[in-house]
Amino acid sequence: MSFQMSKVRVGFYLILLLTPWSAKAASFDCRKVLASPVAPADEKAICSNDHLSALDDLLGTAYTNIRRKIGEMRDGGRESF
16 A cells, blocks of 8 residues: 555544544543532533543543554454555
8 A cells, every 4th residue: 555545544544533522421420529529620620521532531431442543453353454
């Protein structure tokens, strides 16, 4: 496969992974964060804002998908990527 084609495929998969999906993949439990007086400020901000929470869900989903794809590639499923 040519280098140019590899870049096109990677770009396609990045766009696909970052496309909004209606998935709930919270990276942390907001109930615990909001109840804790020592929780990090960034986590409190994410949990307190619906838009930031949705973006965090998307990022968590993308991260999970990328890790899964990398695992498949390591296991010999290179043609699927």
